Amino acid sequence: MSLLRHDVRREPLAELSRFRGEFYSCLTARSDALFELTDAVLCGDGPVRSLAELSLVGEHRRGHGGLYAALAQGRVDADRMRQALASVPLPRAADGRLVLAVDVTCWLRPDAHTSPERILCHTYGRGKDQHIPVPGWPYSIVCALEPGRSSWTAPLDALRLVPGDDTATVTARQLRDLIERLIASGQWQARDPDVLVIADAGYDAPRLAHLLRDLPVQVLARMRSDRVLRRPAPSRQPHTKGRPPRHGGEFVFGQPDTWGTPDTETVTGTRLYGTAVARSWDRLHPRLTHRSSWAAVDGTLPVVEGTVIRLDIERLPSGATPKPVWLWWSGTGADAADSDRLWQAYLRRFDIEHTFRLLKQTLGWTCPKIRAPEAADRWTWLVLAAYTQLRLARPLAADRRRPWERPALADRLTPARVRRDFRHIRPQATCPARAPKPPRPGPGRPLGRKNARPAPRHDVHTPRKRQPTKRRTKKSATPRPRRTDEEPR
Structure with missing residues (x-):
């Protein structure tokens, strides 16, 4: 034995x-x-x-x-560290697919006036319906998800967002580099299913799918309930003059009379959420405009089609009233099995929140009062390496x-x-660190002499100045549907 x-x-x-x-x-x-x-x-x-x-x-x-x-x-070779994280055994879904979750978590530094490159980070849960911006360092972290109920993930990359970064562009570049590393390390083979990338509603899913269209990647993200998508353009009738239409009829999330008959509909019994009803509509796309993240695109904007899935559950574990969840998948032609697989994979995205809580509350990722952002990056890589050793x-x-x-x-x-x-x-296990040498303390600052070189102070970066608007005292019960791709700031 x-x-x-x-x-x-x-x-x-x-x-x-x-x-x-x-x-x-x-x-x-x-x-x-x-x-x-x-x-x-x-x-x-x-x-x-x-x-x-x-x-x-x-x-x-x-x-x-x-x-x-x-x-x-100290110094940490970040590129080699990323390659080391991509080379360890990774969890996979039941069909052998790699499922990645991407999200931004913030290292809040509200009182660090001498720390540069701080950005206003939106915080949630600090009060009822309050989203308070707090200065800090936002980090975009990508983790591989496990298929079953678990609090484990596999962190693969961490990137600090600097002032002036566009979240969609930086995330797409981060995911592109990660997928290329996974392919180079043999984690993805030519016959394997496409890698599934899951994101929350804060990401522009059509733009991510468009920027990663040349890679074996599928994007699944939640959409806000006030979105308006378009159906495929109708076939052009003979002898019709004028420019052919690029968009079909509207699909308004908040207006059931615009949905039509769903392409698939499944009913699944779950232990936590009761009966889950998933309906999907194929080939829906947003109407893009030369604004927001698409402002730099020259010429005609693309038509990024996908599948929309609406998930309705019977109850929530907290006892609150459940709300429908709208998902957008970059693939088309989804059948009933694909619809069930996708919404169940999206529910596993919340495992990344367990990882964030462990990094902050147990491993002490955000506890040190570090001044330089470069030192914060070194400490971040050490914490991710510690978590990877726990997983191994x-x-x-x-x-x-x-x-x-x-x-x-x-x-x-x-x-x-x-x-x-x-x-x-x-x-x-292997311990390559060498024994310390006898220390020789330095002279330090002479007693009674003040610091003649105080640390410079830095302002908090704000993305842009907004015009003052009249504050609404009451939230509208019928929000206006958004018919373009522009996300709220």
């Missing part, structure tokens, strides 16, 4: 050791301090609250001064539960529970 258990653990342990060695190779300056800082994040007791406390963890053999110096002066150590971890917690099966351990046992897994 012990030999069998040893053989089962050999392959995951080898994969974990390989990634740790590759991760160490990505650290091109202050590599030992940065590597041990990552181990301190993984082996610490409880959530990470501050960087100074990480220097007290036994796996971190250096002082707190070297810890801060490593973040400030998942088959090796034992359930070290608290006395008041319920036992969990070995394949149902959460990332936080795997982290409790990582201290016992680490001695079996």
Whole structure:
């Protein structure tokens, strides 16, 4: 039995050791301090609250001064780090498809007046129907999703948005580079199904599909309930004069009399949501205009057709009144099986929220008060490398539960529970960091002398100045349908 258990653990342990060695190779300056800082994040007791406390963890053999110096002066090869994340085993859907979720999460820094490149980030949940802009550093993160109910994802890329970036263009470039890395590393073969990219309503799904049209990618995103799409242009009648129409009749999400007969309709029973009814309409596209993200396009704007899916559920786990969900898929000709597969895949997109919560609340991604955005990028890569090691150590971890917690099966351990046992897994894996040398403290600033070079202060970037508008005291019960592709700012 012990030999069998040893053989089962050999392959995951080898994969974990390989990634740790590759991760160490990505650290091109202050590599030992940065590597041990990552181990301190993984082996610490409880959530990470501050960087100074990480220097007290036994796996971190250096002082707190070297810890801060490593973040400030160290270097991480981001391109090699991205390639290392794309080379590890990735979860796949039931049909062998890679499912990627992209979303923006913010590192809020409202009081960091000396930190440059801060952007006003929209925050949610700080009050009833309140979306308060708070200065911070927004990061676009792409994760591979697992098929079943799980809080695990596989982070593959992180990119900080700088002032002046267009979210759709930057996200498309980020996804393009990621897909090319996955193809180069053998994660996608020529006969594999297309990669499914899932996004929320904040993304312009037709524009993403248009920018990624030359790659094996399908885009699935939620649309606002006030959108208006168009049907295909009707066939041109003989002897008709004038320019042929480019758009057909309107499909208004809020007006059922414009929907017509759906192409597919399925009824599925679920445990959490009760009865789920999914209806789909084929070949619908938005009417594009030379505004917003399409303003730079010269000539005739394209017609980006897709499939619209409306999902109605019976109940929500929170007890709130459920609202219909509108989805847009970049493919056409969807049958009933495709419709069910797509809306169920979209529900798995919310697993990325579990990853964001773990990165912030357990691994302490947003806890350090880092001044320079370059140091924030280094810390972000360290946290993503730590999460990837937890995912690779998942088959090796034992359930070290608290006395008041319920036992969990070995394949149902959460990332936080795997982290409790990582201290016992680490001695079996590769540890390329070298022992620290005897320190020699510097002279420091003479006692009583003030800092003669104060840090410069930076303003918060605002995308554009908007004209003052009259504030509405009451939300309209019948919002005006949006008949163009322009998203609200």
